[in-house]
Amino acid sequence: MLNIENLTKIFGANTAVDNVSIKVDKPMMIGVIGASGAGKSTMLRMLNRLEDASSGRILFDGQDVTSLQGADKRRWQADCAMIFQQFNLVPRMDVVSNVLHGTLNKRSTTATLFNLYPTSDIHRALDILERLGIAGHAAKRAEALSGGQQQRVAIARAVMQDPKIVLADEPIASLDPMNAQIVMDDLRRLHDEDGRLVIANLHTLDTARRYCDRVIGMRHGRVVFDGTPDQLTTGAARDIYGADASFSEAATSTSIEALNTPRPAAVPA
Template sequence: MLYVKELTRQFGINTAVDRVSFQIDRPMMVGVIGRSGAGKSTLLRMLNRLTDASAGQILFEGQDILTLTGRARRAWQARCAMIFQQFNLVPRLDVVSNVLHGTLNRRSTLATVFNLFPAEDIHKAVGILDRLGIAEQAAKRAEALSGGQQQRVAIARALMQDPAIILADEPIASLDPMNAQVVMETLRRIHEEDGRTVVANLHTLDTARRYCDRVIGMRNGRIVFDGAPELLTAQAAREIYGAGADFSEAATSTEIETLERADKDYALSMMGP
């Protein structure tokens, strides 16, 4: 389905992604983890063709998408939808219009300028919002919504493209633990119910274990771990994050249960023997 081969991206003398290779041969939910600067975001941006690769191949159903230009490149970006950490919504537009922007790649310039949408697309957008539990927010401006709601609007916009692959670049990094859980559960449900591949950049080990079928760990632009979540041991985590024996998984966590456990352990340690 998707084959990444020796993918490399250089910025001057710096190598952000260094000869990365992996294959996804069936729909699954993949978590890409690693510290800031590991190359995770650059990898996703190359997969979506927002950033050009310096070398390598990205094959989807046998076609090298790095060779696509113009309309073919835009068609690929519709099939490989992107969700961003900062939502990338138009704040003053209503929620439905933001979702309908997922159809811009197939609309005429005139329709885009005057913000004209077919009734069929409007009904589809509202249906997607209902599926994600935020249909009652449809008429509100995007800026009036909470962060978690805005991220679900961004997911709805991606679904309007009917993509085969959804790329999520740090989708919960700016959210509180409760909203982070809702967003991750939404992405997981989309994968399971629709059979879509989801690739999400994540900072947190527990989130990757809980929601992903497979975890790829990156360090300094290279893959240093690729396997099932249950193989993500403390030793593997130290290798991914370049940490010593005192590495604490709770330090990477946004999961409510892990944070509560860490707070309890800290309180007990302060009480002394």
């Protein structure tokens, strides 16, 4: 299905992604973890062709994605939806119009300029918002919504593209634990109910273990872990993050229970 072969991205003297090879045989939910600067976001941006690879290939169903140009590249970006940490919505535009932007790659320039949408697309956008539990906000400006609601609008826009792959770059990094859980539940449903391949960059181990079928750990641009959530032990996490024995998973937890647990009292010196 998806085959990443020796993928490398170099920025000047910095190698952001270093000879990464990953093979995915079937739709699943994959979490990519690692410290800031590990290359996670750059890898997703190359998958979506927002960044060009310095070397290596990305193959999807046998097609070389890295060689696509022009209209073929835009079609791939429609098939490979991207969800960003900062939502990337049009703040002063209403919610349903933001969702309809998921069809831009399939519409004519004239239709785009005059904001013209078929009735069938409008109904579909409303159905997607209903599915995500935010149809009641369809007429509101995006900027009037909470962060969690805005991220769900961004998910709805991605679904509107009818993609084969959904990429999510730190989708819950700026959300509180309750909204983070709702957004991750929605992303998981895109795999469970729609059969889509979902790849999410995540910054917390508990989230990766709870929601993902497979976890990939990156460090200094390289894949240093590739396994199941059960194999993501504390020792493996230390290796991924380059941490010593003082490493604590609780410091990265997004669970409401963990955040509500009192910290142990300091031991007097």
